[in-house]
Amino acid sequence: MSSALELIALPGIPMVRAGDDIAALIIAALGSRELSAGDVIVVAQKIISKAEGRTVDLATVTPSVQAEKLAAEVGKDPRLVEVVLSESTCVVRSRPNLIIVQHRLGFVMANAGVDQSNVAPADGVHRVLLLPRDPDGSAERLRRALQQRYGVEIGVIISDSFGRAWRRGTCGIAIGAAGLPSLIDLRGRPDLFGRTLEVSIIGFADEIAAAASLLQGQAAEAQPIVLVRGLSWTAPAAAAADLVRPIEEDLFR
């Protein structure tokens, strides 16, 4: 097990626009710094979504009857609610000013991750930002580009901030991952007295994302990319989709 970790927010990351190459941007921000085997790059979802052009201009959205009805119930813009519903498989809970859905990728989250903050405003245009289409795929493409440049095996995480059912405040989590195990399963390993550990599947990628979030902050474009050094793992790499609890295990829907 590692005995020390270092987290470094990469400096000077510019505003990201649709079509920007995030790998090139990371390589530029790393400057003369090389990546080492086992390094993990954590990238805030927001800049991946922007680079992938995942913005919607609400002026182009026509809300459905269902969206109009839910919008009236929660007190939100019906066009925004339409976008939220279009990104979701179902509404899990709704209350005034709150919509919790199951996102099409399985995440149980507020507003399907549709975000109005930190999107550059333009004249009369009200744009919102959606989650990346396939965050595990985005992480994998980024991992390949960085490995090609640096010639070492690294991990990449696409992070977001989620609320929790029974805890106040948000925590960083991994919505995409590549090159590292999202979960580490210690079941069957002996504890310090040689007995078998009972409950011990660790949300490894989520814990890394939470750590990086301490540097990313919430206005996540100031320091959206964090380099994590010193981690170690032996389990095979697995995508962040593994972190989504299957619905048949869900006791709280």
Add this chain to the structure above:
Amino acid sequence: MSSALELIALPGIPMVRAGDDIAALIIAALGSRELSAGDVIVVAQKIISKAEGRTVDLATVTPSVQAEKLAAEVGKDPRLVEVVLSESTCVVRSRPNLIIVQHRLGFVMANAGVDQSNVAPADGVHRVLLLPRDPDGSAERLRRALQQRYGVEIGVIISDSFGRAWRRGTCGIAIGAAGLPSLIDLRGRPDLFGRTLEVSIIGFADEIAAAASLLQGQAAEAQPIVLVRGLSWTAPAAAAADLVRPIEEDLFR
């Protein structure tokens, strides 16, 4: 905002026994290293509980009728279930091999945190470990002892690993905190384009605990104490009790 963090697992922490002085143990493990203002010490719940003598010998436990009934339903030792219930205000969900309760401190968690692993076995004695009686109080006592020794303002977190409703795997969280804000409320701060951030209360102490968990591992006594350097905050200190979502806000009970 910080631009770099360093996490160091303190080396050579011995097995902890009831009555041990955790502050003295941290000071010994720090050796010639001084603490600086803003440093945060994260201590795994398990060694706090052990030092506080929070063990129960199951041979001394007589299960109630309610415990017998629930034990039959979930397939666990009725004496263990009795201890779980004695630490809880209510059972939130139960299934074969699973009891999720509201702990007397408000945490919604499996088995009320009652743990059978990593407790030293003795002849014919089957001991289990409970959460500290008052983890915020434990953190505050530790903070005072360390500040007295080092003469600087530091933070202390008592960490545990919790499961999540809709995510697989556990994540480190803060069950006790002192000297730092458990939540950081960014509401009302402008985003990068001068608009107001919508949802932005950060589970600061939970994110720190998750980061430390990457070094603590799950067999948490090997590296139970982690020093975190480089964090910064301006909000006033507030206990980890603030991280518990009040029941009137709970949509998933």
